[in-house]
Each structure stands twice: as structure tokens, then as C-alpha cells.
Amino acid sequence: MKLPRRKFEIIQEHAVRDLPYECCGLLVGRKVVDHRGNIDNIVVEVAPCRNVLYYGKENGFEIAYNEFIDVEREAHSLGLVVVGSYHSHINSTAVPSRNDIDFASAGHSMLIISLYGGVPREVTSWLRRDSGGFHQEQIKVIA
Secondary structure, three states: OEEEHHHHHHHHHHHHHHOOOOOEEEEEEEEEOOOOOOEEEEEEEEOOOOOOOOOOOOOOOOOOOHHHHHHHHHHHHHHOOEEEEEEEEEEOOOOOHHHHHHHOOOOOOOEEEEEEEEEEEEEEEEEEOOOOEEEEEEEEEEE
């Protein structure tokens, strides 16, 4: 995944601002697929969303369906697509939970930022495989 530095900073700011709850948002950009079928998601824009999970926002998130559709529609109008999502983990590692795995579709990048004591400590990204499950992908922060 490639992510502009300012967009990375926006994600960090969102995570801290939404404490003590998990933040969540969508990653908009382009999917680049090489000749072997490997996917590299190029993020152009981030869309911070509201965590609408009814109960347990400290350990989970939910993006409203209508908010997802609005972001997807705007992305398409710009010739882009939703390439993934991001969310925070509070006082736990930046590894996908069972709920995270269920949320993502094939080719979806899931960026997770973990905060300990209110401070960002670890950021990882996980790409959903066609066959299910995730593998960790490199995050390249670009100018």
C-alpha cells in the first residue's frame, strides 16, 4: 500500500481524537494489479467515518452503510474506488480481529493503528486474499 504522508497524519489525528473509542474510515484510491495478480493499493484520499457501533466502541467499529455508499459514490465520480479501510485498536496490537476479517472483501487493505495510553505506537496494513484471510502488506508513506 502507498499512502501520502498527510493522509497518514490525518488517520493518526482521527485515532487520537476519537479516544476512548475506536476510530474508523475508508481509504480511496486506485488498485494496481501486476502481471502475477499481486495487488498494490494506492491511497489518494482518506474519508474519516463515524463509528456507529451501538455497543462496544472501545473494542470495535462499524461504518454506516449509507456513509460507505456516499464515499463509494464520490470516489467513483472522481475515477477512484474504495481500496480499503482503517481503524484503531485501543491498548492492543495492530493485528486484525475476527470482526476485522469478516468486514473486508478480497483485495481490501485494512490499516490498523494501535494506541497505548493515547499515543499511536504501531501501524500495520493487511490485505484480504481472494481465498480468505489476510497477509500483512508493506505501507509505503510517500511525500
